[in-house]
Amino acid sequence: MSYSDWPLFDLRLHCRGVDLTPVRESDLPVLAAREPDDYEPDPRLSALPGLEPGPDRRRLFHQGYWRALGTWSPESWVLHLAVRQDGDLVGVQTLEGDDFPVLRTVDSASWLVPAARGRGIGVAMRMAVLGLAFEHLGAVAAISSARADNHPSLGVSRRIGYADNGVGLVHAHEGAVLLRHLRLTADRWRSSGQAGEVTVRNFPPCRPWFGPA
Ligand SMILES: CC(C)(COP(=O)(O)OP(=O)(O)OC[C@H]1O[C@@H](n2cnc3c(N)ncnc32)[C@H](O)[C@@H]1OP(=O)(O)O)[C@@H](O)C(=O)NCCC(=O)NCCS
Numbered sequence: 001m002s003y004s005d006w007p008l009f010d011l012r013l014h015c016r017g018v019d020l021t022p023v024r025e026s027d028l029p030v031l032a033a034r035e036p037d038d039y040e041p042d043p044r045l046s047a048l049p050g051l052e053p054g055p056d057r058r059r060l061f062h063q064g065y066w067r068a069l070g071t072w073s074p075e076s077w078v079l080h081l082a083v084r085q086d087g088d089l090v091g092v093q094t095l096e097g098d099d100f101p102v103l104r105t106v107d108s109a110s111w112l113v114p115a116a117r118g119r120g121i122g123v124a125m126r127m128a129v130l131g132l133a134f135e136h137l138g139a140v141a142a143i144s145s146a147r148a149d150n151h152p153s154l155g156v157s158r159r160i161g162y163a164d165n166g167v168g169l170v171h172a173h174e175g176a177v178l179l180r181h182l183r184l185t186a187d188r189w190r191s192s193g194q195a196g197e198v199t200v201r202n203f204p205p206c207r208p209w210f211g212p213a
Contacts, residue, residue, distance in 0.1 A: 007205035013081065013132060014199040016124035020081040020093055023065055027082045030089050032058040039111035043172050074101055074211030083112070083125050090116040095129040097137075101211035104140040106133040110153075122156045130160065131198025134186045137210050142184045145170075147177055157182040161192050 003009040013020035023031065041060045048056055068078040076098050083091040091112035097105070108129060112121055133139035144162060146153035162182035169176045189195065207213060 004205070007202065008079070008209060010202040011081075011132075011206060012199075012201040013128040014201075015128040015131065015197055016120065017085065018121055018124040018128065019084045020125060020128050021084070023080040023082045023092065025065075027089065028062055028065060031082065031092060032061040034089065034113050035061055035092070036111055036114060040172070043170075072209065074209065075099055077209065079129075081125075081129065083110075083121070085116065085121060090121065091125070093125040093129055095133060097139075097210070100137075104138060106130075106137070106139050106142045108142065108144055110156075117152065122152060123159050126156050126160060127194055128198050130184070130189060131195055132200050132203070134189050135195055135198070136200055136203045138213060140186050142189075144182045144184075145179045146182075148180050154180060154182070157184075160184065160194065161188050163188075 008022050009024065011022055035057065037057075041057060041064075045060055047053075048059060051059065064078075065080060068080055072078075077100065078094060078096040081093045081095070082089055083093050092110060094109040096107050096109075097103075098107070100106075106129075108126060110122065110125060112125075130142055133142060142162070143165065144153075144157045145168075146157070148167070162184040165181040165183040168179050168181060170179050171177075
C-alpha cells in the first residue's frame with residue numbers, strides 16, 4: 001500500500017545489508033521495549049511524576065514519534081527510521097534538520113540493541129541517512145555530537161570521515177557534561193566514495209517535506 005498523502009512512509013534506505021524505513025505506529029511496541037538504557041532521552045524532556053523509569057522511557061519514545069510527525073515542517077523536521085537486519089528490528093536511526101532550507105545542515109542520533117553492536121551496523125545506518133541527506137535533500141554538512149566517553153558513537157563518525165568540530169558543555173541529568181562535536185561536509189562525503197553504497201528509493205514525492213530543492 002502506498003501513502004500518497006504522507007509519502008515519507010514509503011521511503012526506503014539500504015546500505016551494507018541494513019534496511020531503514022520510517023518508524024510506523026506498528027513498530028512502536030517493539031522499538032519502545034528494545035530501546036537500550038544507555039541511549040539518553042533528551043534531558044530537557046521532563047519525567048512524568050508517578051511513572052517508573054522504564055514505563056516513562058517508553059512513554060517518551062512514543063511521544064517522540066508522535067511529536068516528530070505532528071510538528072513536521074521543512075524548517076524543522078525529525079525523521080525516525082527503523083533499522084532492520086535480516087528482517088529483525090535492531091534499532092533506530094534519526095536524522096534531523098533545523099532551519100534546514102537556510103542552514104542545509106543535518107544532525108543525527110541512533111541506537112542499536114546491544115546484540116547488534118560492534119559489527120558495523122552503526123556505520124551502515126549512519127551512511128544510509130547521509131546518502132539521503134547529501135544526495136537527495138541538498139545538505140551541505142552533517143554534524144554529530146557525543147559525550148567524550150561515547151567511543152562507539154565517536155567511532156561511527158570518525159570511520160565515515162567527520163572532522164573534529166570542537167567541544168562544548170551540555171546540561172544533562174547529572175549536571176554539565178562534555179560533548180565532542182564533529183562535522184562532515186558534502187564535498188568530503190562525496191570524495192570518500194561512500195555515496196555509492198547507499199540506495200534511496202521513493203524519495204521524489206517527499207521533496208516538498210524538506211523545502212525547496
Ligand atoms: C552508537 C552505536 C549506534 C554504534 O553502533 P555499532 O554498530 O556498535 O558501531 P560500529 O560497529 O559500526 O562501530 C563504529 C566504530 O566505532 C568503533 N567502536 C565501536 N565500539 C567501540 C568501543 N566500545 N570502543 C572504541 N571504539 C568502538 C568501531 O571499532 C568502529 O570503528 P572502526 O570501523 O574504525 O573500527 C551503538 O554503539 C549504540 O547503540 N550505542 C548506545 C546508544 C548511543 O550511545 N547512541 C549514540 C548517541 S546518540
